[in-house]
Amino acid sequence: MTSANEPDFPDKASYDFSALEAKWSAWWEEHQPFTVVPGDDDRPRKYVLDMFPYPSGDLHMGHAEVYALGDVVARYWRLQGFQVLHPIGWDSFGLPAENAAIKRGVDPREWTYSNIDQQKTSMKRYAASFDWSRVLHTSDPEYYRWNQWLFLKMYEKGLAYRKDSWVNWDPVDQTVLANEQVLPDGTSDRSGAMVVKKKLTQWYFAITQYADRLLDDLNQLEGRWPAKVLAMQRNWIGRSEGAEVDFVIEGRSTPVTIFTTRPDTLFGATFMVVAPDSDLAAELVEGASAKAQKAFADYLETTQKASEIDRQDASRDKTGVFLERYAINPVNGERLPIWAADYVLADYGTGAIMAVPAHDQRDLDFARKFDLPVRVVLDTNAPITGAIPVVTEEMLETGDLPPLDPLATGEALSGDGRMINSGPLDGLSKNNAITRVIELLEDAGTGRLAKTYRLRDWLISRQRYWGTPIPIMYDEQGREIPVPMDQLPVTLPSGEGLDLRPKGSSPLGAAKDWAKVTHEGQELTRDADTMDTFVDSSWYFLRFLSPHDDTQAFDVNEVEKWAPVDQYVGGVEHAILHLLYARFITKVLFDLGYVSFTEPFTSLLNQGMVILDGAKMSKSKGNVVYFSEELDSYGVDAVRLTMAFAGPPEDDIDWRDVSPVGSQKFLARAWRLSGEVTTQPGIEFGNGDATLRKHIHRFLADVPGLIESFKFNVAVARTMELVNHTRKTIDQGAGPGDPAVREAAEVVALALSMFAPHTAEDMWERLGHEPSVALARWPEADHSLLVEDTVIAIVQVDGKVKERLEVAPAITGEALETLARESEAVIHALEGKTILNVVVRAPKVVSFQTQPQ
RNA sequence: GCCCCGGUAGCCCAAUCGGCAGAGGCAGACGACUUAAAAUCGUCCCAGUCAGGGUUCGAGUCCCUGCCGGGGCACCA
Numbered sequence: 001m002t003s004a005n006e007p008d009f010p011d012k013a014s015y016d017f018s019a020l021e022a023k024w025s026a027w028w029e030e031h032q033p034f035t036v037v038p039g040d041d042d043r044p045r046k047y048v049l050d051m052f053p054y055p056s057g058d059l060h061m062g063h064a065e066v067y068a069l070g071d072v073v074a075r076y077w078r079l080q081g082f083q084v085l086h087p088i089g090w091d092s093f094g095l096p097a098e099n100a101a102i103k104r105g106v107d108p109r110e111w112t113y114s115n116i117d118q119q120k121t122s123m124k125r126y127a128a129s130f131d132w133s134r135v136l137h138t139s140d141p142e143y144y145r146w147n148q149w150l151f152l153k154m155y156e157k158g159l160a161y162r163k164d165s166w167v168n169w170d171p172v173d174q175t176v177l178a179n180e181q182v183l184p185d186g187t188s189d190r191s192g193a194m195v196v197k198k199k200l201t202q203w204y205f206a207i208t209q210y211a212d213r214l215l216d217d218l219n220q221l222e223g224r225w226p227a228k229v230l231a232m233q234r235n236w237i238g239r240s241e242g243a244e245v246d247f248v249i250e251g252r253s254t255p256v257t258i259f260t261t262r263p264d265t266l267f268g269a270t271f272m273v274v275a276p277d278s279d280l281a282a283e284l285v286e287g288a289s290a291k292a293q294k295a296f297a298d299y300l301e302t303t304q305k306a307s308e309i310d311r312q313d314a315s316r317d318k319t320g321v322f323l324e325r326y327a328i329n330p331v332n333g334e335r336l337p338i339w340a341a342d343y344v345l346a347d348y349g350t351g352a353i354m355a356v357p358a359h360d361q362r363d364l365d366f367a368r369k370f371d372l373p374v375r376v377v378l379d380t381n382a383p384i385t386g387a388i389p390v391v392t393e394e395m396l397e398t399g400d401l402p403p404l405d406p407l408a409t410g411e412a413l414s415g416d417g418r419m420i421n422s423g424p425l426d427g428l429s430k431n432n433a434i435t436r437v438i439e440l441l442e443d444a445g446t447g448r449l450a451k452t453y454r455l456r457d458w459l460i461s462r463q464r465y466w467g468t469p470i471p472i473m474y475d476e477q478g479r480e481i482p483v484p485m486d487q488l489p490v491t492l493p494s495g496e497g498l499d500l501r502p503k504g505s506s507p508l509g510a511a512k513d514w515a516k517v518t519h520e521g522q523e524l525t526r527d528a529d530t531m532d533t534f535v536d537s538s539w540y541f542l543r544f545l546s547p548h549d550d551t552q553a554f555d556v557n558e559v560e561k562w563a564p565v566d567q568y569v570g571g572v573e574h575a576i577l578h579l580l581y582a583r584f585i586t587k588v589l590f591d592l593g594y595v596s597f598t599e600p601f602t603s604l605l606n607q608g609m610v611i612l613d614g615a616k617m618s619k620s621k622g623n624v625v626y627f628s629e630e631l632d633s634y635g636v637d638a639v640r641l642t643m644a645f646a647g648p649p650e651d652d653i654d655w656r657d658v659s660p661v662g663s664q665k666f667l668a669r670a671w672r673l674s675g676e677v678t679t680q681p682g683i684e685f686g687n688g689d690a691t692l693r694k695h696i697h698r699f700l701a702d703v704p705g706l707i708e709s710f711k712f713n714v715a716v717a718r719t720m721e722l723v724n725h726t727r728k729t730i731d732q733g734a735g736p737g738d739p740a741v742r743e744a745a746e747v748v749a750l751a752l753s754m755f756a757p758h759t760a761e762d763m764w765e766r767l768g769h770e771p772s773v774a775l776a777r778w779p780e781a782d783h784s785l786l787v788e789d790t791v792i793a794i795v796q797v798d799g800k801v802k803e804r805l806e807v808a809p810a811i812t813g814e815a816l817e818t819l820a821r822e823s824e825a826v827i828h829a830l831e832g833k834t835i836l837n838v839v840v841r842a843p844k845v846v847s848f849q850t851q852p853q
Numbered sequence: 854g855c856c857c858c859g860g861u862a863g864c865c866c867a868a869u870c871g872g873c874a875g876a877g878g879c880a881g882a883c884g885a886c887u888u889a890a891a892a893u894c895g896u897c898c899c900a901g902u903c904a905g906g907g908u909u910c911g912a913g914u915c916c917c918u919g920c921c922g923g924g925g926c927a928c929c930a
Contacts, residue, residue, distance in 0.1 A: 014892085228924070231857050235926050242930080260930060318928085343928045353930045362928050454929060575925090645878075647866055657865045659879050666878085669893090705869090714867065717877035724877090731894075794873050799911050801873055839910045845872050847910045
């Protein structure tokens with residue numbers, strides 16, 4: 001309260017975040033300071049992109065984190081004088097809209113676009129510095145038209161094709177899934193249902209043709225993408241190098257080719273195994289006895305019923321049936337019985353393997369179960385120069401060597417050693433034997449060097465309504481006829497009157513008026529499936545560069561100006577799916593001549609999750625923090641600041657461990673500084689408080705590096721430190737009229753513009769500047785203020801600090817050592833000791849190493 | 854089973870090249886202001902860096918082994 005005889009200090013006004021939010025959001029809405037207009041602007045450019053959201057309900061705390069952090073980067077580059085493109089849109093096709101529509105009986109459009117409106121309102125409230133003129137929705141025909149264009153381009157190149165094969169089927173959503181959408185436990189990442197296998201004719205993108213490039217180009221991203229994501233992608237692509245070997249089959253005209261990473265053990269092959277669900281197995285068993293055919297049919301049925309979880313349980317007993325057929329080992333002419341067993345996968349390698357039970361655990365388990373021979377061909381007790389020995393010298397001396405008898409021990413011999421029982425390979429080490437046997441096979445024409453991948457082609461057909469229609473038509477013979485480019489888009493018919501409930505075939509097929517078309521006098525039927533929505537998001541970053549262009553997918557000139565994306569920000573849950581697909585499509589567009597780069601995202605930042613009490617937030621667990629409630633309680637700026645300050649961005653934030661209240665108090669404290677400054681804008685800072693000025697310029701010099709290395713938490717801490725120091729300077733001597741106080745307040749406003757935009761704008765205005773602080777420039781640090789007059793040198797005796805000396809930074813080693821030897825504490829510490837060695841690193845350290853006399 | 858990341862104060866986290874373990878915050882204690890409280894301002898408290906070994910004049914930092922936590926891949930030949 002202000003008494004009658006005291007002046008009413010305006011600087012005692014309180015920090016009212018609601019008033020600031022109302023004031024500045026209106027200003028931004030009116031002035032649109034973050035819109036990038038194509039045209040002359042010779043500033044350097046940065047393209048900062050946040051992963052666009054899926055419009056399911058309102059924004060949540062995860063969104064709050066990603067958009068806070070992405071905005072720090074965007075706003076940082078603006079302060080550094082860059083023209084920054086920071087667009088936003090919606091990934092608005094997909095199953096949740098359709099499921100909600102079914103549940104509530106409304107059109108998916110209605111649900112989708114009303115959610116988008118809600119999220120857009122929330123984003124504006126959250127003050128993300130987006131360019132609102134470039135908003136796109138993937139569910140707009142203006143967007144998905146170009147999905148269809150992309151599909152047709154890939155079709156022309158043979159990169160989009162149809163094939164009949166076993167696919168992952170989600171029995172709840174009643175649609176197929178890509179391999180990437182099946183979780184490790186065999187359930188759907190959408191519905192959570194156990195995925196089953198179904199044989200269907202579906203569209204694929206030939207991503208495996210790009211496997212080598214997708215793998216090798218990851219090296220370019222080293223240090224720019226999180227190591228974890230690079231590792232996950234490498235793992236997923238799963239290239240293995242080895243050999244293909246052709247085995248003649250008795251009673252079959254063409255040989256069977258197998259893939260192996262261990263061709264060195266070819267002489268140890270004692271049987272062959274084929275996948276039971278492969279065409280090869282079915283064909284081979286045809287020549288067998290009726291009994292064997294029956295056994296095989298039963299076995300096939302059992303394996304197909306087995307759930308993914310059972311199949312993937314490596315500890316379960318090996319099963320299989322003998323097919324009564326024989327293969328001939330090309331290197332020694334031996335007759336190998338052929339078995340069908342489900343530990344061999346039909347869609348990896350060639351679906352057939354040579355089994356070397358002595359040196360492969362799976363084969364050994366199988367051989368022991370079915371009493372098949374085991375032959376050791378690599379003496380793992382023989383030492384190899386240069387390799388880490390399985391056998392120690394001690395073992396050699398005592399003769400206490402591990403047994404070379406896998407049949408008895410049950411342990412396959414996996415180490416290195418020297419080849420035995422292998423004819424021309426005898427005596428060679430494993431690696432030399434691999435090289436040699438491939439040469440021999442190539443000479444004989446029965447084998448060759450080969451690579452294989454875990455990655456499979458990308459299945460893009462979905463039997464659902466709310467997606468991009470596949471622009472293909474079929475004639476009566478089922479031949480594919482692409483929709484001509486000039487007839488795009490193939491728009492989705494209205495959902496009205498269509499039964500959208502999952503029933504295993506696309507609802508679009510039931511829209512007869514839509515599905516039946518006359519094309520060049522022919523009656524044709526449209527493909528009724530829609531595309532996987534990951535197609536939509538695999539190139540959207542290009543569409544942002546010319547979002548309203550209705551003549552092309554993207555303007556190549558704008559792409560040249562802006563792309564690739566300089567900074568991509570989003571969750572690690574997209575480490576494989578979205579990022580791999582976007583990388584693939586970028587390489588396709590490169591090959592088609594549309595873009596001049598091969599990687600879409602130069603730098604990637606994965607933010608962690610926002611959790612509560614150590615666990616992922618979930619409504620069922622009741623541990624949910626609601627975005628809008630947090631904003632109501634603490635204000636937008638405090639929530640954003642908390643996101644940045646909580647810790648390294650890639651770490652999870654436990655909302656219990658952080659303090660939005662603390663952030664709010666700090667912002668109020670910073671904001672009050674701007675009200676206390678009594679000097680006018682534009683004053684000379686030169687004769688301000690020297691200590692504070694040094695601090696300010698150290699701050700100016702350090703913060704850019706912190707932001708660029710994503711140490712947002714440290715940058716915030718440094719801002720708090722500067723505010724504290726300024727507070728002290730005002731209270732303890734210099735007063736609010738000191739020029740350095742104004743300089744500090746202005747720098748704090750600039751720094752806060754990255755984290756707390758409303759507070760920063762208001763500080764900037766209270767300091768007498770025109771808005772917007774977001775468009776101001778980060779000042780260059782004055783280097784003369786960065787030079788320290790003195791530094792502290794430490795003196796160690798036997799590793800323990802004995803003295804701290806204040807010295808000039810330019811002090812010579814000799815002078816420093818002399819000073820150290822003159823120190824009382826050091827003299828005392830050296831008493832009775834002989835100095836063995838002295839290490840001097842001027843001006844930081846003098847280190848004495850001694851021994852007692 | 855294989856691969857990757859991490860472990861610093863009661864809690865969240867800092868610590869350029871190997872050179873004084875502590876920047877910042879939360880929680881806590883105390884004080885100033887106040888009739889009182891809130892708010893504000895100030896002062897203070899707390900670890901020797903998961904354990905063991907190694908390299909080094911010197912290790913939170915580099916190397917090895919182990920423990921704990923998180924993540925990825927996994928019957929992939």
